[in-house]
Amino acid sequence: MLPEREFFPAFTKKRWMLSSPSVLPKSGTSVPERPLKPPLKPRRGTLEMDVASAAETGVFFLFAAITLGGALGLIFAQRVAHSMLSLIFCFMAVSGIFILLGAEFLAAIQILVYLASVGLVVLFGIMLTRRQILEEDFE
Structure with missing residues (x-):
């Protein structure tokens, strides 16, 4: 058995390959060069x-x-109903962005809470408020 100090270096892969007779060059020949690696394919x-x-x-x-x-x-709509429709488009697009980000739960909450709840409350508020009819509206 080899002493502890010589045991590890004697059996490493590099030392074994270099001391193997099949790897060592024959006398009078040069060391063969490594073949080049093929170019990487995309x-x-x-x-x-x-x-x-x-x-x-x-x-x-x-x-x-x-x-x-x-x-x-x-912001710039003249009528409240038109601004409510713009708000619905805005909320739907934000829920679409949440879906793109992979946050389906946030998209569902966005649709359920904002579109269903807040949208309906504002829509009923619009429908139940009286609008003053001025003579300027008919001209």
């Missing part, structure tokens, strides 16, 4: 991933534009 599926990420980015920007348009429509 990964499969990268085009599909690029198309999918571009489509997802496009849908995100569509939802963002609908959200901004709904918010601006809410």
Whole structure:
């Protein structure tokens, strides 16, 4: 049995390969060079991933534009019913963004709480308030 100090270096892979007779060059020949690695092939599926990420980015920007348009429509609408419709578009687009982010629960809460509850309360508030009819409206 080998002493403890010599046991580990004698059986490492590198030392074993270098001392193996099949690896050592024959006398009078040079050490063979390693063959070059073949060039890397492009990964499969990268085009599909690029198309999918571009489509997802496009849908995100569509939802963002609908959200901004709904918010601006809410601010600048002349009638309260039109501003309520803009608010509904804004809330739906925000729930779409939540779905894109993978937060389906937040999207469901957005639809249930804001669209159903707050939207209906504001809609009933609009319907139940009296509007003053002025002579200017008929002209």
